[in-house]
Amino acid sequence: MSTPKRRETTSRGPMVATPWRSVLEKERDLSFKYAWDPSRIPAIVSAGIQPRAPMEARLRSAYTLRRALECATIAQRIEAMQSPMVGGAIHYFLDHVADEINPASCARLQEHALMTLVHCLGNDQRVDDALILDDATIRRIYGCLESQFVVVVSAASQLVRRISEIDHVCPVLAFDESIFHSILRLLETVPDSRVRTHILSTLINMAAHPKLQFMMARSARLLQWLVENVFQFCSMLSAESNDHPMPLSRNGGDGGSPWRGHSFASRGLSSQPSATHSAVSEDGASDAAETAVKCVRVLANLLSYSPNRNEIQRLVPSILDAMLNCQHPRAPHDLSEASKCVVHLFHENPSDLQFELTSELSRRPQPQ
Incomplete structure (x- = not known):
């Protein structure tokens, strides 16, 4: 089956995250580059799935398979993944790590198996369905x-x-709410910026999907986190420009959002104006700006479905205040434009919307 087409960019419609790009494309200091040879796949896989194979053999097998498929053409990947042996080996590497004594080696084995799946998805629908659409994979x-x-x-x-x-x-992400709750937990607690970037990009795409947006638009936990991060970034901008601090959001009558002060704490940023703001590194400020932009894009995609608007405004009444704060003179252009999109969605007729956005926009095909 043909490769799924990338959504075309238009002047109106939901936003999408920048497509995933392999970290290995940027890292060429690896020990070797395996020459692709389809005939070697059975031997590579067999060496790693023997019942008594040592961890070293499993790691070598998983890593070599990963690198081989990364360097392969799309046609070669499809051919390899159509073999039940390859899919079975990937699942085997994921399922048997708990039985091993060396946890660090087990983690590496899992990493190679997961990245092999990443490289092989999106090339053929039958392969994608076979690899992903089952409860065991979830x-x-x-x-x-x-x-x-x-x-x-x-x-x-x-x-x-x-x-x-x-x-x-994509709908597989809603088959079990445990995946969604795990995503939110990572968003709230994991300080690693790469993980946060992947999770926010995932949420942007999920929010634009007809089968996933309903669940997300009714998650007060997610919506409050998104709006609170926007307020915190705007507060930081205000403090850096020696203005009065922007007011942080308040969640109805409960005395404030439970997520205040959490999302940027690990990056040295504070929701209150102080000398800390002037000490924030350029990398930290850039990362905070990127996070805020992605948060607004998630909200814009959710609001592009008109039934969600009243529910979102009920759960986070301060959302429009947050979007207006994004018009700060020091705010990044992408943040200002995305926040304008959100405001328009609340106040304009959806059939007449025309957004002048300069960043990642596309129209998701509507179901027949």
């Missing part, structure tokens, strides 16, 4: 998202992001 993904090892969580978040980019398998 349990494996959930287990990896909950791992104590950063390399496993990072690889699992990349896999979830890749799944969210493919329309025919």
Whole structure:
């Protein structure tokens, strides 16, 4: 089956995250580059799935398979993944790590298996369905998202992001609410900026999907986190420009949002104006800006479905205040434009919307 087409960019419609790109494309200091040879796949896989194979043999097999498929053409990947042996080996590497004594090696084995899936998705619908659309795979993904090892969580978040980019398998992320709750937990607690980028990009894509937006638009936990991060970034901008601090959001009558002060704490940013703001590194400020932009894009996609608007405004009454704060003179252009999109969605007729956005926009095909 043909490769799913990338959504075309238009002047109106939902926003999408930048497509996943392999970290290995940027890292060429690897020990070797395996020359692709389809005839070697059975031997590679067989060496790693023997019942008494040592961990070293499993790691070598998983890593070589990963690198081989990364360097392969699309046609070669499809041919390889149509073999039940390859899919079975990937699942074997994920399922048997708990039985091993060396946890660090087990984490590496999981990482290689997850990244192999990332490389092979999106080329053929039959392969995608066989690899992803089953309860066992969902349990494996959930287990990896909950791992104590950063390399496993990072690889699992990349896999979830890749799944969210493919329309025919994206709904699998809603099959079990445990995946969604795990994504939110990572968003709130994991300080790693790469993981956060993958998770926010996943949420942007999920929010634009007709089968996933309803669940997301009714999650007060998610909506409050998104709006609170926007308020905190705007407060930081205000403090840096020696203005009065922007007011932080208040969640109805409960005395404030439970997420205040959480999302940027690990990056040295504070929701209150202080000398800390002037000490924030350029990398930290850039990362905070990127996070705020992605938060607004998630909200814009959810609001593009008109039934969600009243519910979102009920759950986070301060959303429009947050969007107006994004018009700060020091706010990034992408943030200002995306926030304008949100305001228009609240006040304009959806059939007449015309957005002048300069960043990642596309129209998702409507179901027949």
